Amino acid sequence: MGLLKTIFFLVLSYYAFKFLARLFAPFLMRKAAETIKKKAAQQYGGQQREQQQKKSSVKEGETIIDKKPGSQQESKKSVGEYVDFEEID
Template identity: 75%
Template sequence: MGLLKTIFFIIFFGYAFKFLARLFAPFLIKKATETIKKKAEQQFRGQQGQQQGSSVKEGETIIDKKPAGEQESKKSVGDYVDFEEID
């Protein structure tokens, strides 16, 4: 009798979970898409604000130089050893 009860409860909870998932899934998905949409809009507004805040006029060309720290690190990587391939 205990085995039948266990099987019955497993089947019952499986169907209950399916029913509740179908009932609440659209609501949860809608909430998730709304939060993602809000985050994307905030990020887009942040990028727009950065572009508008710069003092660059349209049509100007700006060349940004690399920081000196990056150039020095490449020089200290090691020595180049020239070699010849021997058959």
């Protein structure tokens, strides 16, 4: 009889969890989406403010270069010394 009670409570708790998950899952997903949306807005807003501050400090007609172009010169370093090996019979 104890085994049947245990199985009954396990099945009952499984279906109760399943039912509650269906009730609360949309709410939890909506809450998580709002949190992610707020974080993304804060990050984007911070970048946008920085760009506006840079633009406001530039006078009209002034040219500003944010990055230096990378040098595309070939490397003149020698890779190493060439060694000619001979086969030994």
